[in-house]
Amino acid sequence: MAKKESTLVNMLVSLLVITAVSGGVLGLVYGMTKDSIAQVEQKKNEKAIAEVLNTGVVIASFDIDTIDGLVYNLAYDNSNQLIGAAIKTFSGKGFGGKIELMVGVLENGTINKVSVLSQSETPGLGANMTNESFKGQFSGQHPNDFKLQVKKDGGDVDAITAATITSRAFSEAVKTACDGFEAHKSQFLKGGNSYE
Amino acid sequence: MKYIIIILSTILVNNVIFAQFLGICPFIGTSKKTSTAIGMGAAVIFVMTLATLVTWLTQYYILKPLKIEFLQTIAFILIIAALVQMVEIILKKISPSLYTALGVFLPLITTNCAVLGVAITVVTKEFSYGGASRILNLGESVVYAAGTAFGFALALIIFAGIREHIELMEAPKGMRGVPIALITAGILALAFMGFTGIV
């Protein structure tokens, strides 16, 4: 096949055909991957909820409530008693941008466990917040006895070496979740019963 | 206040070159002389601000309503390429003197990843400049783009000034040229890290 001349018609036709074919192919690929992409987020959430609310008590039902940008996944037992909440919280003050956490808070306000949903901190530094050695220190603490601030700022949180900004953001996100839970707890207690 | 924070953050704290690694190729390529650096810097400021304005509008008034956001990459790069061509043609007609100053840099900008990078960043990343984190609106996006471009120009001009001096120094054979320039850039990046935490 000889090379096409650069006439206006040829140029327009070839550009149009290529763009149309690419658009079509992309539409197809998008259709194939769309569901998996949507599920990724959901699966990650479900996994994190199961992880941070793992207390041994059987969860009978869930309620989801969104207040001030935080998502409260409220867990109830057989008799509609509140077991605790897995709270999706965030801080925009990370070194690499937004940090999203799932914080498991028990009914009495104690932090059960924290799981990291998404972060873009520096590997080897801030990204160490996903290590048990850092996030583990929050497990089993009650915000009344454990001040959710890094030690440098007068709190009780051991910061990650050379990553104070990340540690601050992490603590802030956990604090937002705990404060939010405490503030809205009364409506969560009623919330479970009104549905069944 | 919010705009001042965005500007400070994009120029100093999250400098496009030293912290985000966007636009390194032109940074190394056009920094041998201060005069070229100034020309390239000015051209980037102009194109980046304009490109972000247009791509932002495209994202929210064409791609989103039609639910074809997956075509974002194609759409944005074509818009930037077309925009650069248009700027070149218009500049040639309206202001030949400006064209002779900036003209040679314009084609280089299409493949400057900082332009596409900023266009994508402002419509996908959430920022928290005073308050809850969210996607930027049009005004903030344009300020963000302009700040980033000024950050690029600043880094480029400082770097060119240093490089002019380095050229006169005796460096080990293997280090001459690009390697010593990269290491200098590393030291400059260290200096810019000092701005961390001011906003």
Next chain:
Amino acid sequence: MNNNLKTFTKGFIKENPILVLLLGCCPTLATTTSAINGMSMGLATTFVLIMSNLSISLLKNFIPDKVRIPCFIVVIASFVTVVQLVMQAYVPDIYETLGLFIPLIVVNCIVLGRAEAFASKNSVWPSILDGAGMGLGFTASLTVLGCLREILGSGSIFGWRFLPEDTDTILVFVLAPGAFIALGYVIAIVNHLKKSK
């Protein structure tokens, strides 16, 4: 065959895109904070390189000269979007870490450079080999740089930590300045080796 082999291997050393030609610096610096990140980025780029070289060598007679660059860009951008969607669906963690630099493969000078310099002038099979060679050469340099920065900066390799938990490492190498410095030294070593040959 010998010729084909040469087409394939030149990307590794003689015309290595990063270390010799200095193309594609941005992803090189940004994504090599660890060996695994560097390698993933390299492989994503390799895929785009092979596919775009393949399509462009097939389409080269259909595309008029004057609009070849926009056509190449559309083809490349399509494959980049494919990579983006597939990674988002099946390896979301890696996609999140590499973030912005996946769509930015579009403006990676290596991809457009090979399309223009090689694929638009050669037939299909050599173009695929050229893409694969260049891509793997790119991947190899990213992985080496990633290993280097991870070993020095985090005391680990491919995520496996070989130093005790509380040992101090040279943190600067995982931070932004370390990227420039590490790449500078690696290129200096390559330059030195080339000259002493």
